[in-house]
Amino acid sequence: MSHPNGYTREMIKEILGTSWPTMPEDYETGNEMRKRKGREMRARGEKPHYPTAEDRAKLPNFDKDGKYIYPEGHGFNYMDYVNSKGKENNKVS
DSSP: OOOTTSOOHHHHHHHHGGGSOOOOTTOOOHHHHHHHHHHHHHHHTOOOOOOOHHHHHTSTTBOTTSOBOOOTTOSOOHHHHHHHHOGGGGOOO
16 A cells, blocks of 8 residues: 555545544645745835834833843742751751
């Protein structure tokens, strides 16, 4: 049941039987949609918009240079974690 170039579409459909997916006529995958939208944008002469420092500076958590301002007490301190567990859990047996 092999074909010189592998399996044909009909052979695969026969093997899969009822599990062969049936898609609508105008179905497009996510990748095809992304490429189509990109081609349409380029055809209209649009360019992708990337945020600048000025754009980010208008947002609440950014400074005038567009750098993110972290909230007070952010992050993870491993020693605080170890000390909160107590000394009984730090034993090596």
